[in-house]
Structures are given as C-alpha cells and as structure tokens.
Amino acid sequence: MDRADDKVIIDLPDPTLPEERRAIGVKNPHDLEGLRNLCAATTARIGVGRAGPRPRTRSLLLFHADHAAAQDAIYGEVAEEVKAKLGLFTVKTQVADRDEYLLRPDLGRRLCDDAKATIAARCIRQPQVQIVVGDGLSAAAVNTNAPEIYPIIEQGLKSAGVSVGTPFFIQFARVGVINDVNAIIGADVVVILLGERPGLGVADALSAYLGYRPGPGKTDADRDVVCMITYHGGMNPLEAGAYVVELIKKMLRHESSGIGLKIKMSGVE
Amino acid sequence: MLLRTRLYGKMYEFRTIKELLAKANEEKSGDRQAGIAATTAAERMAARHVLAETPLAVLRQNPVVPYEEDEVTRVIQDAVDEVVYDEIKGWTVGELREWVLADNTTTAMIRRVSDGLTAEMVAAVTKLMSNLDLIYGASKIRFTAHANNTIGLQGTLASRNQPNHPTDSVDGIRATLYEGLSFGSGDSVIGINPMDDSVDNVMRLLDMTYEVIQRWRIPTQNCVLAHVTTQMEALKRGAPMGLMFQSLAGSQKANEAFGVTVGMLDEAYTLAQKHCVSEGPNFMYFETGQGTALSADAHYDADQLTMEARIYGLAKRYRPFQVNTVVGFIGPEYLYDATQITRAGLEDHFMGKLTGVPMGCDACYTNHARATQNDIENLAVLLAAAGCDYFMGVPMGDDAMLSYQCTSYHDTATLRQLLGLRPLPEFEAWMEEIGLMRDGRLTDKAGDASFFLQR
Structure with missing residues (x-):
C-alpha cells in the first residue's frame, strides 16, 4: 500500500544558525541591498517582514525558540573549574535556593553569618580595590566572561600600582551585597561581576557594578x-575590562562613584 | 480610629489606613516580600469592605509617608484643588468607584474631580475595582498633550519607537528606527535607552534622531532616556531634544535612589520649557513601575500600588507629554506571574488616567518571570480597549539592549487595525503623505526599513 506519509521528508537546517537567523523576510523590498546593510548594522530583529500586520511564521517561531532557550538557561550553575581557575572561594548570601533568590532580593543583598566569618578569615583588609564575582541570573554569563574579564581588570590595576584584595565568589548574589562585603573588607572601590537576566538569544551577558566605599x-x-558584557552583540569582555579599570581610576581620583562621580567630573570639565 | 468588619462571622481589624490599604491590595509578590500583604484571601476582602466605607477625607489626612518627611507627599497635598476637594471629601471610596463608572459621569467631570484627589484616594478606589472596572473606568478618561503632535485623543493609539542597540551604534539604531517607522511606530516619541549615559553619547543620539526627523519632516519628537542630569547638560550644550525624560518613584527617599529630587526635576522642567526643540507646551516624559520604592527600601511599609499612585501625582506637576509604567520589567519578586503583571498594567494605566496624565504602558516581562509573549499580547489588547495612549515598539518585541521583551512594531499596527484605532493625527497624515498608510491601514510599502533609504 502506498501511503502518503512515506513520501513526507521534513529535514530542516537549524533556524538559529546566523545565516538562517539573518535571512531577509521582507517581500519585494524597496532596496534589497540597502536592507541587507541595515540588518547587518544591528542584532535587533529587523527586516523580518509581515503577514498582514503580524510577523511571518519563521520569525515568530524563531522568537519563541529563543524564549524557550532563555527559560532553560535561568537555572544553570557556575562551574567549579571557572572558580578554581580564578582562585575564588565560595560564600553564600542569606538565600536558600533559586526560587527564594527570585522572590526575595533583600536576602540576596545580605551575606549569611558563615560567609561573613569566611571572608573575615580569608581576605586581606583595606585594599584599594576588592573584586567579587556573583552568579546573579545567568551562570552562563559568569562561565563565559569572568575568565576573560577578570585577569584584564586585575592586571590593569596592578600595573597602575593599585592594590587588589582577595577575590571570591558569592552564590545567590544581588548587587547590593557589596555593602555587606565592604563592611568586612574596607576597600575604596568594590567591583562585583554579576550575571544579568538572560535576554533572547543572549543568555550570557555579564555586568560589572562598581561602588566607591x-x-x-x-x-x-x-x-x-x-x-552587556558578552561576545554576543555586546561589549566584549577584554574591552570591557579595560573600561572598568579606567572607571576605577576615576573613582579613586575623585573619591566618588555614581551620580556623585558624574557631578564631580562635569565640574572638572 | 476604628477600622474593622466581620466577615463570615470572623472579626478583622486594621490598625492604620496604611495597613488597610496594603491588605486590600490585589495579591502581589512585592507586598509579600515587604511583609505587608493580607495573610489570607478573606482578610484581603475584609480590608476591601472597610476601605469601601472609608471617606476620602480620611485618606487625605493619612498619606502613607508623612508630609513633614517627604517631598512627594508635599507635592501632591499642596497641588490639591481645595474647592473640588471640599465637594468630594465626604464621599466614601466605594462611592467614588460608582461615580467614576456611572452612566452620567462624563470625561469632563472626571477630569475636574481628579484635581481634588490625592494618590491615596486614587490607589484606594483602584483596589476596589475588578479588571473590567479598570478597563471601563479608564476608557472614560482622556488627557491630551502636545509637543510636535497631539497625544491622548480618543480613537488614537500611539507607539514609542524604541530602537535600542547594545553598544549605542548610531547605524544600528538608525536601521531599527527605520524599521519601526515603516510600521507606523514613532508617533509618541523616538525614544532610545542609551547603554552609555555620557553627555557626548546622549548628544550624538539626539543629533542622529533629529536629523532623521528633519530629513523626513516627521511630526514627532525625540528623546534619549539618560539620567535627567545628563540630559540637562546635553540641552545646555545645544542638543536638539524633543522630550526630557526621567524615571520616577513614589517617595523622596526612593527618588534619591534614582539620583533625583523635586528641586532637580523643577530645574529640568524649566530648562526643557526653554530649550527643547519641540513646540510644546508639554515637554516631559516619565516612566514608573510598581515595586521601585520597595527595591530602594523606601516604601515606608506602604504597598506597591499606593507608592505607584504617588508617582503619577508627582508626574502631574510637570504637565508631561506622556507617562508610562514599565509594568513587568522589575521582575518576579514584585510581580510574580502573568496574572499579577496583567493586573498591575491595568491598575497603573487607570491610576495614571484618574490622576490626570496621558498614559501609556510598556507591557513587558523578563525571562525569569512566569509570563510569555502571549500574556503580553493579551495585556496589550486589554489596555488598548481601556484607551491606553501608547505602547512600546521594539523589533519583534525583543529589546536588543535591555534584555526584556515587550510589544512589537507589529503589535501596535495589529491593534490599530483590529480595534479601529489610529496613529496620532499629525503622524497619520504624514504616513499617508509618504504612502505607508491609507485609511488607517498599512500599505504594501509598509514594513520595509529600506523605504527610508530614499532620502
């Protein structure tokens, strides 16, 4: 018997590959070559065309596929090899697990008692700069980018004659935990490298947050x-590392950060 | 003060107006995080029964942050129209709800009464409303404003063209801007969130967007959503700016976490009136969102809805061209899932309208919230039905810089064609003139960024 499904062969290329992803979806564009150039100028999903006022089928499905991947990325862990390579020991905030991390940011801003004791025992005090690494919302961001950016920052500071403290890793960390960290360390500048919440197609963006005292x-x-420190359409970690070093030098020079630094620097200009 | 009721035979008592407001609030993970939410569903409903009988005067007299301690409270209380207030101070919150919804209460009547309200009254009536109440109530209230075009008119739906780029590439932003314009997005504002908050960068992006606006004679305005101090400096140096932007919060302390004060905003407003290139008379753009006060530990044990209402009261001082809540951006610790995000979007839109500002919504979510793009599309339909003034326009709803998802260029075009809504009139005339729109629908040329390579 000759059944129709014997003849069905659906064998697709991966739609997430760059050339598939960047395919032009506009039917009869005014200027095809020009449209290609526009699309090449950004990672944004442009040149996708439309089905009536709605997106075309392939761009709609690709969007939903990227969302699916981001959902799967939220619950990763920072690799032990990465911590070992950077010589980081691990401490925790007051958060117990990933769900609590999502629902209770206040606990993610506070070190647990064990963490305080460990930091007090293992870290040198009052360096000019203290660097810490936190998982945040993307372990992938730390796994990919921390081994790249960390040495750039450390070497940049050392060659500028700036002293750097003992680095460590904080699990379930929020930015505000640097307040607790510095209560023990007493550095002039604290830097935390933290995984950002995954975007679509970019699940590994790292951020560096810096505060003066x-x-x-x-x-x-x-x-x-x-x-947006990432190789995927953001600032690459090597360039970002150099930028962070310059920012730290400005903070040390002006003895300030944030809005205070901005005001002082606009006064100098 | 005695605030109590029996419900199913059990007595529920509330010590203060602040506690009553918090416990009457619809379920939000942020209020739980703050430890101020009702502990049971029945307690929540008991609080609403008591709140419904509370006179507006009691809410006026009990702001959730004391007048002496907080400049946001002072801004709101000092702006109350005392004549209007005297007429309504004896109304209960339940009566206010029925008055807003009543058949013979007109838009003009609501606009007048809004000058006699404080944020606590606006929040209180919102807590008594169901989702459809919020949609229907808001649909009755329109506030218009003008910069280079007119926002807020009945029957219009505008779109902020948000052409962000992860490294602020001028070419990348321009390409995305063209894509959006070709779908009819950009009538509310061409508004970029910069990666780099420096004055030079902000000026560069204002120059580029202004050049496109001039070259194509687009009746709209540009904005770069840097910190207000950065924009002030750019304006002083002669940057062509259409609207001045700032994110706001509901208490003085929370605004300090954003690095802003009322004095600074007053100064920014004066500067914008003098130097912005748009015609005006409205020059300001604000963003809000439930949970910002709590995240700065500046909520004074008040619930996030009431703190949000206070932002609209502050925003009104500056006669803004537009205000929008960024409703799902803050994350699941404040709005846990699609149910909470949807509810908050409808609440914020209603509260903005009742307070008296043109109100849009960044209907959005992050990847760690329990929400999907379908939920945001649903919310956009509900808000469009409620008369929401504008949405964000982002390529396929995926912001290339902010790592969140919101409404797309396609979505505004779809909502307009679905619900018979039009772009802002000046912008629609321009779309017709260049051939991208006819009779309120996109033409065959629309949806093609390369259309804008002609000039």
Whole structure:
C-alpha cells in the first residue's frame, strides 16, 4: 500500500544558525541591498517582514525558540573549574535556593553569618580595590566572561600600582551585597561581576557594578555599571575590562562613584 | 480610629489606613516580600469592605509617608484643588468607584474631580475595582498633550519607537528606527535607552534622531532616556531634544535612589520649557513601575500600588507629554506571574488616567518571570480597549539592549487595525503623505526599513 506519509521528508537546517537567523523576510523590498546593510548594522530583529500586520511564521517561531532557550538557561550553575581557575572561594548570601533568590532580593543583598566569618578569615583588609564575582541570573554569563574579564581588570590595576584584595565568589548574589562585603573588607572601590537576566538569544551577558566605599544605605545612585558584557552583540569582555579599570581610576581620583562621580567630573570639565 | 468588619462571622481589624490599604491590595509578590500583604484571601476582602466605607477625607489626612518627611507627599497635598476637594471629601471610596463608572459621569467631570484627589484616594478606589472596572473606568478618561503632535485623543493609539542597540551604534539604531517607522511606530516619541549615559553619547543620539526627523519632516519628537542630569547638560550644550525624560518613584527617599529630587526635576522642567526643540507646551516624559520604592527600601511599609499612585501625582506637576509604567520589567519578586503583571498594567494605566496624565504602558516581562509573549499580547489588547495612549515598539518585541521583551512594531499596527484605532493625527497624515498608510491601514510599502533609504 502506498501511503502518503512515506513520501513526507521534513529535514530542516537549524533556524538559529546566523545565516538562517539573518535571512531577509521582507517581500519585494524597496532596496534589497540597502536592507541587507541595515540588518547587518544591528542584532535587533529587523527586516523580518509581515503577514498582514503580524510577523511571518519563521520569525515568530524563531522568537519563541529563543524564549524557550532563555527559560532553560535561568537555572544553570557556575562551574567549579571557572572558580578554581580564578582562585575564588565560595560564600553564600542569606538565600536558600533559586526560587527564594527570585522572590526575595533583600536576602540576596545580605551575606549569611558563615560567609561573613569566611571572608573575615580569608581576605586581606583595606585594599584599594576588592573584586567579587556573583552568579546573579545567568551562570552562563559568569562561565563565559569572568575568565576573560577578570585577569584584564586585575592586571590593569596592578600595573597602575593599585592594590587588589582577595577575590571570591558569592552564590545567590544581588548587587547590593557589596555593602555587606565592604563592611568586612574596607576597600575604596568594590567591583562585583554579576550575571544579568538572560535576554533572547543572549543568555550570557555579564555586568560589572562598581561602588566607591559601599556601605549601609548606599544605593544604585551611588554605583556605576558597565552592562552587556558578552561576545554576543555586546561589549566584549577584554574591552570591557579595560573600561572598568579606567572607571576605577576615576573613582579613586575623585573619591566618588555614581551620580556623585558624574557631578564631580562635569565640574572638572 | 476604628477600622474593622466581620466577615463570615470572623472579626478583622486594621490598625492604620496604611495597613488597610496594603491588605486590600490585589495579591502581589512585592507586598509579600515587604511583609505587608493580607495573610489570607478573606482578610484581603475584609480590608476591601472597610476601605469601601472609608471617606476620602480620611485618606487625605493619612498619606502613607508623612508630609513633614517627604517631598512627594508635599507635592501632591499642596497641588490639591481645595474647592473640588471640599465637594468630594465626604464621599466614601466605594462611592467614588460608582461615580467614576456611572452612566452620567462624563470625561469632563472626571477630569475636574481628579484635581481634588490625592494618590491615596486614587490607589484606594483602584483596589476596589475588578479588571473590567479598570478597563471601563479608564476608557472614560482622556488627557491630551502636545509637543510636535497631539497625544491622548480618543480613537488614537500611539507607539514609542524604541530602537535600542547594545553598544549605542548610531547605524544600528538608525536601521531599527527605520524599521519601526515603516510600521507606523514613532508617533509618541523616538525614544532610545542609551547603554552609555555620557553627555557626548546622549548628544550624538539626539543629533542622529533629529536629523532623521528633519530629513523626513516627521511630526514627532525625540528623546534619549539618560539620567535627567545628563540630559540637562546635553540641552545646555545645544542638543536638539524633543522630550526630557526621567524615571520616577513614589517617595523622596526612593527618588534619591534614582539620583533625583523635586528641586532637580523643577530645574529640568524649566530648562526643557526653554530649550527643547519641540513646540510644546508639554515637554516631559516619565516612566514608573510598581515595586521601585520597595527595591530602594523606601516604601515606608506602604504597598506597591499606593507608592505607584504617588508617582503619577508627582508626574502631574510637570504637565508631561506622556507617562508610562514599565509594568513587568522589575521582575518576579514584585510581580510574580502573568496574572499579577496583567493586573498591575491595568491598575497603573487607570491610576495614571484618574490622576490626570496621558498614559501609556510598556507591557513587558523578563525571562525569569512566569509570563510569555502571549500574556503580553493579551495585556496589550486589554489596555488598548481601556484607551491606553501608547505602547512600546521594539523589533519583534525583543529589546536588543535591555534584555526584556515587550510589544512589537507589529503589535501596535495589529491593534490599530483590529480595534479601529489610529496613529496620532499629525503622524497619520504624514504616513499617508509618504504612502505607508491609507485609511488607517498599512500599505504594501509598509514594513520595509529600506523605504527610508530614499532620502
């Protein structure tokens, strides 16, 4: 018997590959070559065309596939090899697990008692700069980018004659935990490298948050951030590392960070 | 003060207006995180029964942050129209709800009464409303404003063209801007979130967007959503700016976490009126969102809805061209899932309208919230039905810089064609003139960024 499904062969190329992803979806564009150039200028999903006012089928399905991948990425762990390579020991905030991390950011800003004791026992005090690494919302961001950016920052500071403290890793960390960290360390500048929440197609963006003498009551307004550190359409970690070093030098020179630094620097200009 | 009721035979008592407001709030993970939410569903409903009988005067007299301690409270209380307030101070919150919804209460009547309300009254009536109440109530209230075009008119739906790029590439932003324009996005504003908050960068992006606006004679305005101090400096140096932007929060302390004060905003407003290139008289753009006060530990044990209402009261001082809540951006610790995000979007839109500002919504979610693009499409339909003034336009709803998803260029075009809504009139005339739109629908040329390579 000759059944129709014997003749059905659906064997697709991976739609997430760059050339598939970047395929032009506009039917009869005004300027095809020009449209290709526009699309090449950004990672944004442009040149996708339309089915009536709605997206075309392939761009709609690709979007949903990327969302699926991002959902799967949220629950990763930072690799032990990465921590070992950078010489980081691990401490925890007051958060117990990943669900609590999502629902209770206040606990992610506070070190647990064990962490405080460990840091006090293992870290040198009052360096000019203290660097810490946190998982945040993307372990992939730390796994991919921390081994690249960390040595750049450390070497950049050392060659500028700036002293650097004992680095460590904080599990279930939020940015504000640097206030607690510095209560023990007493550094002039604290840098935390933290995984950002995954975007679509970019699940490994790292951010560096920096504060001058962070402590109780210090907020985002007192901090600076270098965000979207990734090889996937952001600032690459090597370039970002150099930028972070320059930012730290400015903070040390002006004895300030965040809005305060901005005001001081606009006064100098 | 005695605030109590029996419900199914059990007595529920509330010590303060602040506690009553918090416990009457629809379930939000942020209020749980703050430890102020109702502990049972029945307690929540008991609080609403008591709140419904509370006179508006009691809410006026009990702001959730004291007048002496907080400049946001002072801004709101000092702006109350005392004549209007005297007329309504004896109304209960339940009566206010029925008055807003009543057949013979007109848009003009609501606009007048809104000058006699404080944020606590706006929040209180919102807590008594169901989702459809919020949609229907908001649909009755329109506030218009003008910069280079007119926002807020009945029957219009505008779109902020948000052509962000992860490294602020001018070419990348321009390409995305063209894509959006070709779908009819950009009538509310061409508004970029910069990666680099420096004055030079902000000026560069204002120059580029202004050049496109001039070259194509687009009746709209540009904006770069840097910190207000950066924009002020750019404006002083002669940057061509259409709207001045700032994110706001509901208490003085929370605004300090954003690095802003009322004095600074007053100064920014004065500067914008003098130097912005748009015609005006409205020059300001604000974003809000439930949970910002708590995230700065500046919520004074008040619930996130009431803190949000206070932002609209502050925003109104500056006669903004537009205000939008960024409803799902803050994350699941404040709005846990699609149910909470949807509810908050409808609440914020209603509260903005009742307070008296043109109100849009960044209907959005992050990848760690329990929500999907379908939920955001649903919310956009509900808000469009409610008369929401504008949505964000982002390529396929995927922001290349902010790592979140919101409404797309396609979505605004779809909602307009689905619900018979039009772009802002000046912008629609321009779309017709260049041949991208006819009778409120996209033409065959639309949806093609390369159309804009002609000039």
